[in-house]
Amino acid sequence: MRRRSLLAGAFAVLLAATACGGAEGEQASADGTTLRYAAVGAPAATTHDPHGRVGNESDYLRFAMLYDVLTVTDDNGAVQPRLAESWEPDGDDLTRWTVSLRDDAVFSDGDPVTADDVLFSLERIQGKGAENNGRLSAFDLEASSVTGENTVELVTHQPYAEVGGALASLTFVVPEGSDDITEPVIGSGPFQLEEYDDTTAVLNRHDGWWGDAPGYDTLRISALPDPGARADAVASGQADIAGSVAPASAQQHEEDDSVQVVTRPGGVNYPLVMDLGTEPFDDPGVREAVKLALDREQLVETVFLGYGEPGADLLNPQEPFAPQAEPIERDLDRARELLEEAGHGDGVELTLHATNSYPGMEETATLAAEQLSEAGIDVSIEVGPPDTYWAQVWNVEPFYLNSLGGNGFVDFGRMALLADGPINETSWEDPDWDADFTEALATADEDERHALLADLQQRVADDGGYVVWGTGDGIDLAAPGVSGLPTGPGFHRLFIEQVEAAG
């Protein structure tokens, strides 16, 4: 007996000793002029090269604050100037563009940012096309040239009216000659790198930056792979912002005065992808039956816990030129009818592939399969490991879940919808559509062009292989005093220099 109580006492002493140390250390982090951002990121994927393969959002965030980019999108998805003051076509054919740069941009060592730096950076991005989705493949940079201290002439392969959008958000400018970026190089953005390791970066304000001074002096970015850990970091006051948390975390903190829930509409969507080149999806009736058989409201409620909107199969409903379309209503009778017309009156068997790369993907597959079975579509689910899913299932299997989020429709179309697009995963091959896409991009008048693009997006929604049943909000958590977090679609979320820090 005595031994046992001694033992218990020893446990208690050890616990208390460590816990006391804890209470002291906790106070140290609150500082009014520091913004602490817990971002998605895993240490081994951390990179300093903004132009190659970037696997971590924490890295993108650091690059967006360290380097100037040519243009950005705003809260509404419209393109705004950043390092580039203007981009104007030379002549009528929309293949030669003069991009004028600000003349007051300087790197953090005081050297001016020149057109040479910009063209060098664009060429470097294009050279690493295999690692960055061919980010700048619309441009013929060999034919492009520096035309002045602060002007570049960019040539596109085809008439391309959306050059401003093509230069948005990820055109990080580095000094000319920065061939090897294994270690950080200097930038001309609102912040400069103070210290870093592979999970944390501390950035200080770059006072020579041309823009409005940021609302805080220091930015600390912590890379945290676990969404729960990011949410906990804000809830416990260890961070001011947690990027991209799960809907469950948002729900948990909805009533909590010490945490703000900030939503970014259209942050994610997990479309069902059907390959038009494979049976039974080569039959438009079957595709329409699948689209009609889903209960989209229920999917949004279950998968995104209501943080989202039911979809009308539009790939990007958030863009300024997206068509106005009502979400598709469930119609099981019509779905069964269509299946019967397609010769599948006795039902049809399918395998839907999914993975758990992102929260809610597996739930999507399970619920979608249940809903489809009510229309006589018998779906078995195969859940693959995230490591191999994007190599072995994506763009390989005829029926699977993809994850899209904030991709611009023009970029997405160029990659995945043109017949010879490099990632045409749905085998969408429509010569008329291709011709109209090319024509839209060659249309100088913005209203006219946007109308054409809206129509193109609607045609894919009606006949294509993407079942965009809904879009989920991107969800960030923030401490009470934080304001001005970007809420626009796509990479807009990275540009946080105007955020007001707490305290």
Next chain:
Amino acid sequence: MFGPETAPATALPHPRRAAAGDSFLFALARAVLLLALVSAAVFTATELLPGDAADLRASAGADEEQIRHLRQELGLDTEPWRRYLDWVSALLTGDLGTSLVNGRPVADTLAQRLPATLALVAGALAFAAPASLALAWWAGTTRRGRRISTAVLTGGAAVPMAVTAAALAALFSGALGLVPPVSLLPPGASPWHHPDLLFLPVLSMALPTAFFGASLLAGAVADTVRLPHVADARRRGVPSWQIALVDVLPFLLAPFVRVTAVVAGGLIAAAAVVETLFGYPGVGSLLVSAISSRDLPVVQATAVLAAAVVLAGLLLGDLVAALTEPARGRTA
């Protein structure tokens, strides 16, 4: 009173110091051989993972030609055995290679993160080692309810670390508000200056480890307390704390060191789970993310390092055993 208490009637056998040197050399050779085997196994295992760094680094839509070029750039285009030999020979000269993901020296990355993990492992051992001895003592000396004590130890050891971690976080961070739920370490900061950040990960690792260690040690305790000289001391009315200290503990030292070495190895694996859960920047979370990005040099260096630590621990156990273990037919 039957004579002086410090001189038991049954004389304690003397350790065989003469043989210690030989058996230690043998153990050393065995450790080196094991390390070589581990390095080959780690290399093979990482080779067998589907896809390589070039596949994972290439973005959607990159064509075969571009991926081939990337593979060449990363030095992945030669035969596996050649790459293994290159790797081992570089390793022998102390060169851990460069990361395939960010091109930085692996040694730098490891050096940056090693102190953080060592702090965790040391902290967990400092708690788990005495705790496992105490638990083993309790289980090994309990006469009645033997089955219950065994069940408690195995049960305690079987709780998944993630569950322990969640429960501890809910208690100490959620309910009591004593420590932060996430262990964000500022860059360049020494983990020793942030005991509050160590508390949850250390305890999450230490608790299951203490039970596991205790279940390994309980048998040795039970055997030792039944040795004739212990019974004899008991008959002579020696106080039990003195029996524990003088008559029993010396016999437990060697198994204790060995068990500690084994659980230390387990702790390094546990660090991978716990570091990821608490966002703690150590070698474990590095290993987890390096595997998913197929960053072979990082995976290999980390895994071989972990194996080296375990083998060094076992070697130390052998050394202690050789020096202290009573001559009970011990072999190397």
